[in-house]
Amino acid sequence: MLVVGDVVIDVVARYDEPLSPGTDTAARIRILPGGAGANVACWAARTGRDDVRLLARVGAGEASWHEAALRRAGVRPLLVRDDGAPTATVVALVDGRAGAERTFLTDSGAVVRLSPADWSPRLLDGVAHLHLSGYLFFAPTSRRTARLAMAAAREREVPVSVDPASAGFVSRLGADRFLTAVAGADVLFPNADEAVLLAGLSGPEEAAAALSRRHGLVVATLGAAGAVVARAGGVVARVSAPGVRPVDTTGAGDAFTGGFLAARLAGASAAEAAEAGCRAGGAAVTAVGGRPAPPGPVTVPVPRP
Numbered sequence: 001m002l003v004v005g006d007v008v009i010d011v012v013a014r015y016d017e018p019l020s021p022g023t024d025t026a027a028r029i030r031i032l033p034g035g036a037g038a039n040v041a042c043w044a045a046r047t048g049r050d051d052v053r054l055l056a057r058v059g060a061g062e063a064s065w066h067e068a069a070l071r072r073a074g075v076r077p078l079l080v081r082d083d084g085a086p087t088a089t090v091v092a093l094v095d096g097r098a099g100a101e102r103t104f105l106t107d108s109g110a111v112v113r114l115s116p117a118d119w120s121p122r123l124l125d126g127v128a129h130l131h132l133s134g135y136l137f138f139a140p141t142s143r144r145t146a147r148l149a150m151a152a153a154r155e156r157e158v159p160v161s162v163d164p165a166s167a168g169f170v171s172r173l174g175a176d177r178f179l180t181a182v183a184g185a186d187v188l189f190p191n192a193d194e195a196v197l198l199a200g201l202s203g204p205e206e207a208a209a210a211l212s213r214r215h216g217l218v219v220a221t222l223g224a225a226g227a228v229v230a231r232a233g234g235v236v237a238r239v240s241a242p243g244v245r246p247v248d249t250t251g252a253g254d255a256f257t258g259g260f261l262a263a264r265l266a267g268a269s270a271a272e273a274a275e276a277g278c279r280a281g282g283a284a285v286t287a288v289g290g291r292p293a294p295p296g297p298v299t300v301p302v303p304r305p
Contacts, residue, residue: 001049001265002123004149005037005133006111007056007066007079008088012250012288016096032289033069034090035111036165037133039251039290043258043280045074046292048266053078055123057114059086073291080118082110092250102250104166112139119145121152128265130158131257134165137181138173150184161187163257164194171197179214187217189257195220204228209235219260219274221253226278229270237271242282251290256281 015027041054053076058066060081070077088109094102114136124130130153136146153160162185164170170178175198182188188211192204195218199207205228208220212230221227222241229237259280263273287293 001041001044001051001129001131001261002053002055002127003037003041003044003131003133004055004114004119004136004146005040005131006035006088006108006135007033007038007054007058007070008035008090008111009062010034010090010092010250010289012092012094012248014094014096014248014288019093030288032291033066034251034290035088035133036135036163036251036254036290037131038066038070038075039254040131040133040163040258040261041075042070042073042291043255043284044262045258047259047276047280048262050074051126052076053123053127055114055118056080057082057110057118058088059110062087069291078123080114082113085110085113092248094248094250102248106166108135108139111135112142114142114145116141116145116148119148119152121156123149124152124156124158127153127158129161129261131161131163131261132182132185134163134178134182135169137162137178138166138169143181147181150182154184159186161185161189161257161261163189163253164191164198167191167193167197170194175200183214185215187219188215189219189221189253189260191221191253192223205230205235205238209233217270219270219277221256221277221281223249223252227256227274229274231270237274239271239274239278241278244282244286246285248288249285250288252281252284254290255284255292 091105136142195207208230212218256277260277263276
């Protein structure tokens with residue numbers, strides 16, 4: 001499995017009282033490796049795949065830290081070191097009063113500088129599935145690269161999936177432009193807000209069904225309500241989420257996608273894969289950050305400016 005996407009430095013700030021503009025609000029803050037594409041790869045590796053690769057672009061100064069973290073998670077890093085831009089950084093504001101819901105402040109950094117020169121069809125050698133992070137589609141250079149990867153995969157009859165990644169960024173780009181850019185993807189993984197925005201409909205299940213007329217399979221995550229699987233214009237499965245107490249919902253959708261793809265590649269049906277995805281997503285929200293807990297103490301240093 002090859003993931004092409006984003007590696008990010010996550011600054012996760014969890015708070016339990018209203019934010020106080022102009023002064024201090026007490027918070028618990030951690031700096032962690034993240035990124036939607038990287039998170040998907042790590043969860044796929046944790047939930048059953050031992051052959052996950054990740055192509056992404058990172059700032060040269062933080063590359064070694066990220067490579068070490070990915071290897072510890074069982075992912076083979078194919079990171080392009082960028083001397084002209086820093087690794088992307090996301091500040092995740094996690095509201096402990098609202099079901100650990102998060103708001104992101106995003107500096108895309110090197111992510112959107114992934115260029116056609118960084119891509120080679122040889123990266124698909126031995127690959128059974130290509131997954132693309134939606135963040136690549138929100139800037140011209142990385143969008144061209146994602147489209148090249150998708151075209152190469154289709155030539156080799158390698159299935160392709162896409163996670164729209166951000167309702168805010170989809171809205172800025174335009175739903176029609178995004179759908180045009182991802183045309184040809186076999187699987188789409190929107191969350192409820194992204195599905196509604198992309199389909200122009202009011203209900204996520206109805207939206208997932210409508211989107212499945214354009215893509216072979218649409219799997220929409222619904223947060224605590226689980227997920228729906230749609231194919232050929234209709235919902236074919238509804239899956240419940242495990243009942244857990246959320247600590248941080250950062251990366252829950254990435255965990256779902258990684259769990260789903262690992263199960264699907266192991267031969268599971270779409271409904272069974274969605275159940276596996278919900279289990280991974282349930283595990284993700286019980287810990288801080290978007291990746292599985294490492295198998296042992298983290299010894300790699302936190303990067304400094």
